[in-house]
Amino acid sequence: MSGASASSTSQSPPSMASISDFSALFQTAKKYEELNVIGTGAYGTVYKARDLHNGGQIVAMKKVKVALTEDGIPLSTLREIALLRQLEAYRHPNIVRLLDVCHGGQSVERDHQLVLFLVFEHVEQDLESYLKRAPGPLSENRIRSMSYDILSGVDFLHSHRIVHRDLKPHNLLVTSAGRVKLADFGLAKTYDTEMKLTSVVVTLWYRPPEVLLGVSYNTAVDVWSCGCVLAQLHTRSPLLPGSSDSDQLHCIFRLIGRPPRHEWPDNVAIVADSFPEYPPRDLASVLPRAHPHALNMIKGMLVFDPAKRLTALDCLEHPYFTEEPLT
């Protein structure tokens, strides 16, 4: 194509300009100095890094590998990242800030992979480590305000038609002021490529029955996972620690009771009768310290039929939050 240089008056046939000069610009990762690894998940590695162009501000940089297609960057990846950027405009207090997106350019040698860098604000720790480090039970107020933060973030995602799909303490970040922010969402289609790092085991503990049974699912999955997390805020240990897909379902039914046959979804391989007729347990005996309003709300979140589960917005309007002001 024609040279765009100042000397374009020449009438020589246009040739393809060399694009190798681009490489300088692709060194965008140079903007950030990697310090140490803070997390390795199923699809990426998160580094603590220094933003060299911004006064050395500490950031969290997530490296994700994307398989390039014949037509370049996959449409789904491009759209997911564009959506994350769009969401960022709302600056929701319970969503981790996405500061920048860059990439390391195309590495032709490595099978047309693209390394994407998502640069987030650095948050002190995740909820997993927060709960581990807590010296004793969390105060009722702390539990309530963290629950509200989580549900606000989830409601925000749902109002933008995003399903988190993997809510769990590892994906919830806790700031030094004790506020909770959601992380690790919005890249479901980008992740669904073969880029999974095989060694990492995905936790099942926060999975709702419809996912474990392999039927279609919607925003209600996040409410289930939230219910599990909220329960965990009271006890500081996981509510439903199953050891396999089927054990996870046993754990669930031991708590909420085996659902009646008419609620069992059609077209699933596992039949209801393969589980004993577990009676439902009283949630108050599982979460002895919880406020009755908290128990009532969590119970409404851990309902087998996704259509009968509370929504995130229902929860935000629950007496648990409205009867007393949040402090």
Add this chain to the structure above:
Amino acid sequence: MKDVIDVMALQSSRRERRLPDYRSASGHSMATNFIFECGIKLGLQPATVATAAIFYHKFFKEADKNDYDCYVICTACLCAAGKSRDEPVRLRDAVNVAHNSINRGSGPLELGDEYWSMRGAVAQAELLVLRLLGFNLDSPSTHRYLLHYLRSLQEWFPASQWRTAPIARTAMAFLQDFHHSPAILDYRAPHIAVACLTLALHVLGVSVPLASTLDDDAAWYSVFTKDLQKEKNWEIMEKIMQVYSREPEPI
């Protein structure tokens, strides 16, 4: 008002002009023409082609025009815009259309070195465009605003008058053509839509029914957007008109 009518004449004379010769065009003078020609040939929606033009203007707000091959970047902007608006084009098609627009009359590009190097360049450039835009690919929905305003405006007009004056077509043409100018980045979507509409009404010599009963006869568009001052509206209209005298005539 005379100025405005001259613009109308210019607009139509431009349409009849022969196809641009991108090979001899200097620098980036034909960049947006190239985007529009290729976008139309690729069958993209007008709003998607407009998005590609916006990506182009944003890219060169950051980057130096001398550093990059104009038409490689333009082609990449079309690819990225297609994906961002869920109207993807095949890289192969984009490269072929670009090549044929630059080399008029030559046949389809053989699957040789030239094809592969051009294809590689466009693929790389797409990543570069995404990088420079920081993946902010949200395109302003100016077309949707304009459609919405047109639909409301239509109800104020007697059906016969609306049918005889091509208000919608003219306003849409102004909007599309405004994408040739980087000034499109400087204004908000509802304001641009109103300016295109106002300009179309002036050019066609049509006034909005009952507008004269208002204190200020420009106030009709306050129904659509409250914060557009009359002066600002004129400023945008002037920027739109400048598009028609923008480029050097091809040799």
